[in-house]
Amino acid sequence: MSPDFLIALILLSNFTLVATSRVNKAIQIAVIQGVLLGLIPLAMGLGRHPHILFMVAAAITVKGWLIPFLLRRAIKEVQIHREVDPYIGYTVSLMLCALGTGLSLILAHVLPLKGGTQVILLVPAALATLFTGFLMLVSRRKALTQVVGYLILENGIYLFGLLLVEDMPMLVETGILLDLFVGVFVMGIVINHIRTAFDSTDTRHLAELKD
Amino acid sequence: MSQSLLSLTIQWVLHLLTLLLLPPLIPGLINKVKAVLAGRSGPPVFQLYYDLAKLARKRAVFSRTTTWVFLAGPIGTVAAGLVAGLMVPFGHTGTPLAFEGDVILFAYLFGLARFLTVLSALDTGSSFEGMGAAREVAFSALAEPALFLGFAALAKASSSLSLSTMLLGAGVGSGRIAGPLILVLVGWAIVFLTENARIPVDDPNTHLELTMIHEVMVLDHSGRPLALVLYGASLKLLVLGALLLDPLLPRAPQAWQNWLGFWVGLGVLAVAVGLVESMTARFRMTKVPQFLIAGILASAFAFLLLLV
Amino acid sequence: MRLYFLAILLVMGSGVPGLFLRRRGGDVAAALMGLGAVLGLTAAIRVLAGGPVATLVLPAAPLATAGLLTLDPIAACFAIPVFLLSACAASYGISYWDDHQENARTLRLVLGLLAGSLAFLVVSTHALPFLLGWEGMALSAFVLVMTEDRLPEARRAGWIYLVCTHTGTLALFGAFAILYSASGHWVLSGLPRGFAATSQGTMLFVLCLFGFGLKAGVMPLHLWLPSTHAAAPSHVSAMMSGVMIKMGILGLVRLLSWIPDPPFWWGAVLMGLGALSGILGVAFALGQHDLKRLLAYHSIENIGIILLGLGLGTLGKSTGHPVLQVLGFAGALLHVLNHSLFKGLLFLAAGSVVHAVGTRNLERMGGLGRRMPWTSAAFLTGSWAISGLPPLNGFVSEWFIYLGAFRALGFFRWPWSLVVLTALALIGALAMACFAKAYGAVFLGSPRTEAAGTAHESPRSMLVPMGILAAVCAIIGLAPMLVAPALDRAVATLGESAGGPQLSLLVNLPGLTILALLMVGVAWLLWRWLKPVEQGGTLPTWDCGYAASNPRMQYTASSFADGLVAGLDWVLWPRSLGGKVAGNFPVDRPFESHVPDPVLDRLADPVFRTLSLGASLLRFLQSGQLHIYLLYVLLTLLALLLWMVA
Incomplete structure (x- = not known):
């Protein structure tokens, strides 16, 4: 299986994500994307490095099991299943996502990046995923969907990291994973607090905290 | 060997005797000179000895606000004065304890005595004593740099940091540093008058508490503590007087001549202080800082002269 | 090193059990802190006694460089006050800030974190752990200052501190970046000869001076220091003033140890800043009437004295005079230890007073010496030592610096060290005046308020730490030869004086001991002579014939200092409000005077x-x-x- 094939799947999952309104489904897609990402290093033929194997295992465990577990628990607690009216509608989101992906392709072409990678789609996909994550963060109202956006954003950073996978020290990779985990964990707590404070998980209410 | 040991012992004993017994004579001499110049007969020269003997037998009265700190002042003054007296040479007679850097210890011992005296004054809770203490610390803050600049000049001239070498070393007598030396001595004379609370800075015989500096700080002492205060003040006259005298004394071949020279010098110093006190009035309190700054400038110029 | 690491962990976690205990959390914290301190002190003293220098290497790939953490003599010099003061502060905190006080558990937890970060910071010889320790220290101190966060004064102090410390950290990032570009690695170690003279070297010095100076509270950069020390709980102030601001000095000392040939002007700048901080610090202290602010300004003064020593040593290093290096650096390092001892002691004693009287205002105290004899003795010891008076430890370190300055007169064409001499002499006289004022206003005379008249002595858990600190002050003062070999080792790491003279050859330490003992002996004899005549007093102080005096008429702290403040008004700019009464039947007029902070x-x-x-x-x-x-x-x-x- 070529890595480009996996990356294409990831790009597809991006589009699916911005088009879905069901929170459960969004989490599912994020899980799939996370597992796909975890597999890319193997597809790139880097399975001979023990530290990369460790990283693959860690990434799949954290993104494929731990984080969805936390998120699903949060869903159960706050009883939210749908993103009702986002700031930016689904059609427009889809168009923006396409625009971002296109821009990424152009940017990846002209950016002065370290060459030598065989995976053509790696850089554009990284940028596109990054934009998608941002898009979700900016356009969604419910805290849970925003967390998913944050996950996607991290996935983009992770993809960028793969560009340097052979030189990058393990400490940095594990650092990113830890960061992600803590981020989701803290957001879980915050979501719960928003609910108890405002009786809703709509982040619009946070504006009331402005002084 | 035994010869030098013997002379060393004699010299130590003489130093200790001078340090312990001579001080009360100096205020006696000063007062006698002042009395004679004023046309009175005045108290006997040994008056302070009689006073001390009388006070040692008397009962002391302590105010109910005082604590043990009240006694720390008199004790500290005498203890610090005696230790400082071991480090300062009495003319060309050798010093019991001399080492590199003893100048600083010497100066700080007087600081210690002042600190404790001020505290015991504040311990009484009287505003008069507080006022005296405030003046004491303010003026000493200006006296300290004058003293140290003088030390710096002599240290530069003698390349030594020990009092006995700085004051009596071979370099001190040479003509090259005669000019700076005089300036240092002028600065130190001002320090001497301030530290010992003499006219024109302070008047030991005044009777108005509002205008006193040193005397008002010890108003509440009586009996044995007062004896220590008086003795400590005379000790300070001797020790700081030795500092002024040493560079001026010529070196004599025989030890007894040196001792005699020192004692005579001390007498001359007492007479000189008596003369100054008879001929000048004390300054207004606001003029004292200017007087002290003059002392600092004298010492500083001494140092500058050494550089050129 | 393993011992030391264990000590860090113990100290850092000392507040954790208290979170889960209903009662006696303070006791547990103090016990853990004490145990950690014993271990840490053992490790540090072993190094200073000539033991092997220990380093720690982590097996992680990018950090696998030798010298991540190194317990060398310099680190040991700073580790000793850290552990000593942490243990004392924790023990003091048991009753000073018991569980009934607000945020007691947080306070204990974060105090442990602060102590642990400090202990970690002193051994860091790599940029990463250094900055980690530095930030750990800065943030935990911020939380500690905010302990009484309902008071606007504490909140303001905390925020000012936070802004200042991060500005300093920013400068350190820059400094470390320059170090990296010069040496090619992040280990903080020696730089090549000649580097200091380049423009990069100048940048490095300026950034370090700014970053570390901000932490140390060097004069124009001291703006966070007084209010923070005043607002924090007293044992925290003791920690901050005693050891935390010394980390700025640690940084400068480390910088000087990396540079084999500091330019001449570095020494001159350090000396100039030292004289400025020293003189202005004590001058502003004179104008204060908040007991803890007064002590805080004295910290600035003492940092100045330390800088004078460092500057002198740097002068020696740049011109190749080993004598100056030994005397200057040894004086500075010893003063670091000394200041942490007596300033810790003073803050703890001040805390006792504040605890008993309920105010920090000097004018509302008085006469506490009769009611709190032990606290009074502790504060007196601290005042004695900080004024640099023999025979306590403050004198010894100032003595070294004095001697160095006197020696330097003979080395150079121009008398650079005259700055040091006059500054030290002036600082000494003013510090003595200021502590006479503070001690007199708080402990002597008669009580000025009801609260001062009914104050009680503090419990033993607060007195014992003060006793320990006072005892160490006396030991160093009476027997300085005990610390001389340790200082020699530290100076050898810091200076370029391989084969240079030993401290014990340059100064006559036994002579000092003999004289000090002699003086103590004479004083004891005189005390015995006075003792039999001492009687319980029932009479009032002689009031010069005025029969209706009352305690409010005592000389106040402000009036005591007024002569000096008026003489220094061209730097202090004192501000007074109210005042002048007029007319034949004047009505009450309030009057107050302040000396605001210039920066x-x-x-x-x-x-x-x-x-x-x-x-x-x-x-x-x-x-x-x-x-x-x-x-x-x-x-x-x-x-x-x-x-x-x-």
């Missing part, structure tokens, strides 16, 4: 007020909508990407 109140405050006025124009950007903030991030990212392409 904070007269410079920084107005400037930042104007800035914040300008900044409020940008308020519309802060909508409170998370999405909008995220949009800002996205737009920035896009702009950056496009900028890279263009």
Whole structure:
């Protein structure tokens, strides 16, 4: 299986994500994307490095099991299943996502990046995923969907990291994973607090905290 | 060997005797000179000895606000004065304890005595004593740099940091540093008058508490503590007087001549202080800082002269 | 090193059990801290006694460089006060800040974190752990200052501190970046000869001076120091003043140890800043009537004395005079230890007083010496030592610096060290005046308020730490030869004086001991002579014939210092309100005088007020909508990407 094939799947999952309104489904897609990402290093033929194997295992465990577990628990607690009216509608989101992906392709072409990678789609996909994550963060109202956006954003950073996978020290990779985990964990707590404070998980209410 | 040991012992004993017994004579001499110049007969020269003997037998009265700190002042003054007296040479007679850097210890011992005296004054809770203490610390803050600049000049001239070498070393007598030396001595004379609370800075015989500096700080002492205060003040006259005298004394071949020279010098110093006190009035309190700054400038110029 | 590491862990976790205990959390914290301190002190003293220098190497790939953590003599010199003072502060905290006080558990936890970060910081010889320790120290100190966060004064102090410390950290990032570009690695170690003279070397010095000076509270950069020390609980103030600000000195000392040939002007700048901090610090202390602010300004003064020593040593290092290096550096390092001892002691004693009287205002105290004899003795010992009077430890370190300055007169054409001499002499006299004022106003005379008249002595758990610190002050003062070999080792790591003279050959330490003992002996004999005549007093103080005096008429602390403050008004700019009475039957007129801080109140405050006025124009950007903030991030990212392409 070529890595480009996996990356294409990831790009597809991006589009699916911005088009879905069901929170459960969004989490599912994020899980799939996370597992796909975890597999890319193997597809790139880097399975001979023990530290990369460790990283693959860690990434799949954290993104494929731990984080969805936390998120699903949060869903159960706050009883939210749908993103009702986002700031930016689904059609427009889809168009923006396409625009971002296109821009990424152009940017990846002209950016002065370290060459030598065989995976053509790696850089554009990284940028596109990054934009998608941002898009979700900016356009969604419910805290849970925003967390998913944050996950996607991290996935983009992770993809960028793969560009340097052979030189990058393990400490940095594990650092990113830890960061992600803590981020989701803290957001879980915050979501719960928003609910108890405002009786809703709509982040619009946070504006009331402005002084 | 035994010869030098013997002379060393004699010299130590003489130093200790001078340090312990001579001080009360100096205020006696000063007062006698002042009395004679004023046309009175005045108290006997040994008056302070009689006073001390009388006070040692008397009962002391302590105010109910005082604590043990009240006694720390008199004790500290005498203890610090005696230790400082071991480090300062009495003319060309050798010093019991001399080492590199003893100048600083010497100066700080007087600081210690002042600190404790001020505290015991504040311990009484009287505003008069507080006022005296405030003046004491303010003026000493200006006296300290004058003293140290003088030390710096002599240290530069003698390349030594020990009092006995700085004051009596071979370099001190040479003509090259005669000019700076005089300036240092002028600065130190001002320090001497301030530290010992003499006219024109302070008047030991005044009777108005509002205008006193040193005397008002010890108003509440009586009996044995007062004896220590008086003795400590005379000790300070001797020790700081030795500092002024040493560079001026010529070196004599025989030890007894040196001792005699020192004692005579001390007498001359007492007479000189008596003369100054008879001929000048004390300054207004606001003029004292200017007087002290003059002392600092004298010492500083001494140092500058050494550089050129 | 393993021992030391264990000590760090113990100290750092000392507040954790207290979180889960209903009672006696303070006892547990103090016990753990004490145990950690014993271990840490053992490790540090072993190094100073000539033991092997220990290093720690982590097996992680990018950090696998030798010398991540190194317990060398310099580190040991700073580790000793850290552990000693942490243990004393923790024990003091048991009753000073018991569980009934607000935030007691947080306070204990974070005090442990602060002590642990400090212990970690002193052994860090790599940029990463150094900055980790530095930030750990800064943040935990921030939390500690905010302990009484309901008081606006504490909140203001805390925020000012936070801004200052992070500005300093920023400068350190720059400094470490320069070090990296010069040496090619992040281990903080020796730099090549000649580097210091380049413009990069100058940048390094300026950045370090700014970053470390801000932490140490060097005079123009001291703005956070007084209010922080006043607002924090007293044992925290003791820790901050005793050891935390010394980390700035540690940084400068480390910098000097990396540079084999510091330029001459580095020494001159250090000496100049030292003289400025020293003289102005004590001058502003004279004007204060808040007991803890007064002590805080004295910290600035003592940092000045330390800088004088460092500057002298640097002068020696740059011109190749080993004598100056030994005397200057040894004096500075010993003063670091000494200051932490006596300033810790003073803050703890001041805390006892504040605890008993309920105010920090000197004018509302008085006569506490009769009611709190042990606290009074402790404060007196501290005042004695900090004024540099023999025979306590403050004298010894100042003596070294004095001797160095006197020696330097003979070395150079121009008398650079005259600055040191006159500054030290002036500082000594003014410090003595200031502590006579503080001790006199608090402990002597008669009580000025009801609260002062009914104060009680503190419990033993607060007195014992003071006793320990006072005893160490006396030991160092009476027997300085005990610390001389350790100082020699530390100076050898710091200076370029391989084969240089030993401290014990340069100064006559036994002579000092003999004289000190002699003086103590004479004083004891005189005390015995006075003792039999001492009687319980029932009479009032002689009031010079005025029969109706009352305690309010005592000389106040402000009037005691007034002569000096008036003489120094060209730097202090004292401000007085109210005053003048007029007419034949004058009515009551309030009068108060203050000495505001020149940098904070007269410079920084107005400037930042104007800035914040300008900044409020940008308020519309802060909508409170998370999405909008995220949009800002996205737009920035896009702009950056496009900028890279263009």
